Amino acid sequence: MTGEQIRSYLEFYRDLGFDSVYKRVPPSKRTELRITDAAPAAAPVSIARVAAPVTPAVGPVMPAVSLPGLAPENDTLGKIRRDLGDCRRCRLCEGRHTIVFGSGNERSPLVFVGEGPGADEDEQGLPFVGRAGQLLTQMIENTAKKEGIPILRSDVYICNVVKCRPPENRTPLPDEMEICGEFLFRQLMAIKPKAICALGATAMKALLNTKEGITRSRGKWHKWRDIPVMITYHPSYLLRQYNQQAKREAWEDLKTLLHFVYD
Numbered sequence: 001m002t003g004e005q006i007r008s009y010l011e012f013y014r015d016l017g018f019d020s021v022y023k024r025v026p027p028s029k030r031t032e033l034r035i036t037d038a039a040p041a042a043a044p045v046s047i048a049r050v051a052a053p054v055t056p057a058v059g060p061v062m063p064a065v066s067l068p069g070l071a072p073e074n075d076t077l078g079k080i081r082r083d084l085g086d087c088r089r090c091r092l093c094e095g096r097h098t099i100v101f102g103s104g105n106e107r108s109p110l111v112f113v114g115e116g117p118g119a120d121e122d123e124q125g126l127p128f129v130g131r132a133g134q135l136l137t138q139m140i141e142n143t144a145k146k147e148g149i150p151i152l153r154s155d156v157y158i159c160n161v162v163k164c165r166p167p168e169n170r171t172p173l174p175d176e177m178e179i180c181g182e183f184l185f186r187q188l189m190a191i192k193p194k195a196i197c198a199l200g201a202t203a204m205k206a207l208l209n210t211k212e213g214i215t216r217s218r219g220k221w222h223k224w225r226d227i228p229v230m231i232t233y234h235p236s237y238l239l240r241q242y243n244q245q246a247k248r249e250a251w252e253d254l255k256t257l258l259h260f261v262y263d
Ligand code: SF4
Pocket: 084, 087, 088, 089, 090, 091, 092, 093, 099, 162, 163, 164, 176, 179, 180
């Protein structure tokens, strides 16, 4: 990797809000390298989704470094939102009205992840407030009530893979998911829930990087880093009348999820 490539990687992550990379050494001996100090002549640094050790090859001697799971230490939702700012990192900024960051209990043991904001969400700046959102609220609250689990929608945290509404509600493109997904990953790392529920294929792909179809993956436990992930259908898919079977399955998935988190 050239010095120029290293510089652009580091600038990309600095724009995402990361201002440091850390040596993979015992915490008592940790050394901090400031991203703002990165020079083009710096030794090769491999930046991957999952922290990976990096070996310098040429140039000035630098210690092996890795990104700490791509989440700055002591990260908070407030800091992530500030880092996001008036984000224009991908083309979805062009048609949006509002950035829809997420809402709910910031210490929730359960986080729901959807695809992206629709028209109502874009208007109000809140996730899942349109018809699909109302269905999600009913699903959470009715299932919880029926199963004797005392929670409301406000007790969980809800966000999306992309924070800006895609034009015509199209599916987010891979580069949009990748760029905005880094903020989603930081949100998840900051909350550290007991479980995540991926709503629909886009959330599933963003978290699990799988090509498997949702009908095969739903209702089973998967993992994002060390956190269990339940996959189920997106509520907007369930709103289609002919999806009665899918509705039944989604309710079953939710039941399994709520018992796992709250029992
Ligand atoms: S979708 Fe995400 S990365 Fe793209 S402009 Fe909006 S907030 Fe930024």
